[in-house]
Amino acid sequence: MRARAAIHRDFRISNIDDRLYSAFIExxxxxxxxxxxxxxxxxxxxDGFREDVLKLVRDLQxxxxxxxxxxxxxxxxxEDGVGPKESRPVRLDLAWRSKETNQVGINEFATWAGRxxxxxxxxxxLGTRGLEEARNFxxxxNHPSGSYxxxxxxxxxxxxxxxxxMWCLGNEMDGPWQIGHKEAKEYGRLADETAKALRGLTPDAELIVCGSSNDTMPTYPEWERVVxxxxxDNVHYISLHKYFGNNRKDTLNYFGKIEETGRYIQSIAGVIDYVKAKKRSRHDVHICFDEWNVWYHRRxxxxxxxxxxxWPEAPDLLEEDYNVEDALFVAGLLNEFIRRSDRVRIAxxxxxxxxxxxxxxxxxxxAWRQTIYYPYQFASLYGRGQALRVSVDSPRYDCEAADDVNFLDMAAVHDPAAKTLTLFILNRHLDETLELDAALAGFDAAQLVEHRVIEGHGRLEETNGPEAPDRVAPRQGSGLGVEDARLVGRLAPLSYHMVRMRV
Incomplete structure (x- = not known):
């Protein structure tokens, strides 16, 4: 099967905000x-922080x-998590029916984040509390000294x-499961007043208001409009959340959910533009996709x-064992964030x-790296710079999640400072090799410097674990080369490629 793509140095989508490759921990x-x-x-x-984990975290940058x-x-x-540790109370966490010892609070976490x-x-x-407690926090x-x-x-x-x-104004306030759940107008008013107070303390604060918990919520996308x-005019981002799974064991439909995510982002971008126009505002609000991942194996x-x-203390919970199929999905989702980086600034x-x-x-x-570690690491390390438009012409398929899904998925990032062009390439076909011909317009002197690949054909269910931490890991790629400003070669079925070129 043949697949073509075209990339032009001057056809830019956006300068990628480095924070597109951020993380979340709860x-x-x-x-x-x-x-x-x-x-x-x-x-x-x-201080009790695991250096083996820190090493793996640092390698993600x-x-x-x-x-x-x-x-x-x-x-x-x-307030429970500050001051002498021996005086901190043990609380019952209603969200996850667990005990919270408060041995790690803001100061301990800040130390870890710094390291x-x-x-x-x-x-x-903004669930059980509100503006006053947020202001105090x-x-x-942030305040230097001289106040309580x-x-x-x-x-x-x-x-x-x-x-x-960066300050998030609550979490998933649209969700009936949320402690302190609010209606859209009620939450929007609280967020606005809280935002004004926080900006009074930190004038350059970037404030993130809660959008939809996912795109199947009955209030989506009206929630975003009302909020x-x-x-x-007092916030800078609206958050989106979405988790993914392959419960039906349909790999192509699973991959099609990447296109579904693009529609989600596009819809909320439209809501933002509508509200901006209605308010005659010159202020820009962007998207913070601050919760995303695969979550279905143990859900x-x-x-x-x-x-x-x-009420156990630190129980094992949501400890997904990610396989090769999940790694390929995460690679494709990161490509979608790169393509939407004009609207999604933080993820x-x-x-x-x-x-x-x-x-x-x-x-x-x-401690060990799961399969999804690697595409996330490649995007974080090499997906910084300018997102370029990629025109793709490849065989397509239809599925429940989306129609006309390209088997070839590609994102391109040009880093003028480092003089590199990085392509993140996915062949989603279950059993056919793609013969790739990608034109690199404006990159006449491109030279291949690195090619790493994860192949899933016949291996989709393989995972890493303590006994085999490197069972699934990127290997040196082959079969791709640069000829006359074109990247040409073969992409094995169900394979992900990170290709870096000097330009």
Missing amino acids: HMGRAIYSGIYEPGHPAADR IPAIRYPGGNFVSAYKW AGIEMMLAVN VEYV WSDLRRSHGVEKPYGVK LEECY QEDSRRVKEWD CIAQLVNVIAPIRAERGGP
Whole structure:
């Protein structure tokens, strides 16, 4: 089967915001406790943070991380997690029916984020709490000194403020499952007033208002319209969430959900444009896709278990074992974010460690990379610069999620500073090789410098684990080359390729 593509150096979509490759971590399951923090572990540092996990995190070069939730934040009292650890209360977390010891709070997490080289994106509780507590939290985190909350932080041993700019105004407030769930107009008003207060403390704050929890919500996309009409000029992003699965064991339909996600983004971009026009505003609001990942392998089982257990501490929860098929899907979804980078400026894989995560860590044992780690890492390392338009002409298929889905999926990123062009390429066909011919207009001197591949044909169900942490890993690619400003060669069925060229 033949597939053609065309890329032109001057046909740019957008300058990609590095934060497109951000992450999310929540006080949930073993994400924090025995994930990033496990005093007594052989790899723990002086503060109890696992250095083996930190190494894997650093290798991703994550720009920003959302914390502390998630559903957890909607009943969270941030004050419980500061001050002497021996005085911190144990609370019952209603979101995940677990005990929260509060041994990790904002100051501990800030220490970990600093060691990982990651900027913090913090969420405030607009479920059981509101504007006043959010204002106090921002003052504790960001004000230098001379006020009650800033001086309290200093008394806790943190002299300098953290200077956090990204603030999430609650979490999934459209969801009836959310503690403190609100109607759209009610939430929009609260978000607007909270935004004004937070900007009074941190004038350059970037504020993220809750959009739809997913695109199947009965209130979608009307929720976005109503909320934005209340707070448009005081916020900078609207959040979207979406999780994916292949419950029907239909690989092509699974991959088709990437196109479905593009429609989701396009629809909300239209709502943003409508509200902007209605308000005659010159202010721009972008999309923060701050929860996305594959989540289906253990979803039903864990939903049942949570209802039955008796408030355990750091239980194993949502610990998906990702396979090669999931890695190919994640690769394609990252391509979609690159193609939509003019509207999606921030995106957070959910979550980072143990809980639906690219990194797994056994309690007292080893840490390892899951299959989805690799496409996420490649995008983070090499997907920075200018997103270029890619015109694709390949065989197509129809499925329930979308029609006219190209078997060839490709995203292109030009980094003028590094003088590189990186292509992220996916052959979605189940059993046919694609003969690729991709024109590289404006890149006459392109030279292939790196080609890495993950192949899934006959291996879709393979996973990594503590006994075989490298069973699935990228290998050196072959069969592609640059000839007369064209990338030509063969793409095996169900394969993902990261191709870097010097230009």
